[in-house]
Amino acid sequence: MARLPKRQRQQELQQAITDNPFMTDEELMRRFEVSIQTVRLDRLELGIPELRERIKQMAEQSYDQVRSLPLSEIIGEVIDLQLDKSGISIFELKEEHVFSRTQIARGHHIFSQANSLAVAVINDEIALTGSANIRFIRSVRLGEKCIAKAYVRSISKGKAKVEVITYVGDERVFEGTFVIVHSMSSV
Structure with missing residues (x-):
């Protein structure tokens, strides 16, 4: 070039x-x-x-107020949130998130980012994970930034289905479908 x-x-x-x-x-x-x-x-x-x-x-300008849990309990930094629609968070893997020998992320950190975002996107004061169908696509390494994108696929009285896809750059590294049980105050 x-x-x-x-x-x-x-x-x-x-x-x-x-x-x-x-x-x-x-x-x-x-x-x-x-x-x-x-x-x-x-x-x-x-x-x-x-x-x-x-x-x-971006975080200050472009997201609704999380109702289901405090921002401090969301794994990763929420940079966009549209309640009952979608959300995005970013999470950089540091030493405490990886196995020391391999520098590969401990899976529960990747899952936790996706799960907490799936809960946060629900416009209700009480929202909990009922079940999750997840798949790790590739290992994530020290220093990589995980960008999780959550999409509410359906919502009804007491239940929502939220799809979360996590990327490093343009590459998918994790995907999950979460059934979020909520108290129905938002529907």
Whole structure:
């Protein structure tokens, strides 16, 4: 890929972040074949905050208030939530989430992110997991970011079916269908 003129690179960088707000500076560096300093200067000139700040801003702007459990009990950082419809959370695997010998995630952390998001997306003060049908597709490693996306597929009095798919980048790593039992105050 030939080096792009600065203006064109900045326009494409801005579009890339608009399309995927979770892109890291390292990913942008590889995509545009420039130094990390160039990416950071481009972001600064364009007024685009670093990844952590973008995630924080998205969380503050774009989600409904969780009713079923405190935000502190959700595994991962909720960045989008539309009650009884959908939700997204992001969870970065750190040393305490992986087996020390293999650097592979302990499965219960991946499950917990998906399960807590499935519960959080239900617009009710009482929502609990009744059952779950899950599948781990590939191992997740230290430092990878899991992006879980929850979709309410059906909701009725006392029961909701929520599908959660977890990705690392564009690759599916986990999928689950959760039956969430709730107290019916939202239906």
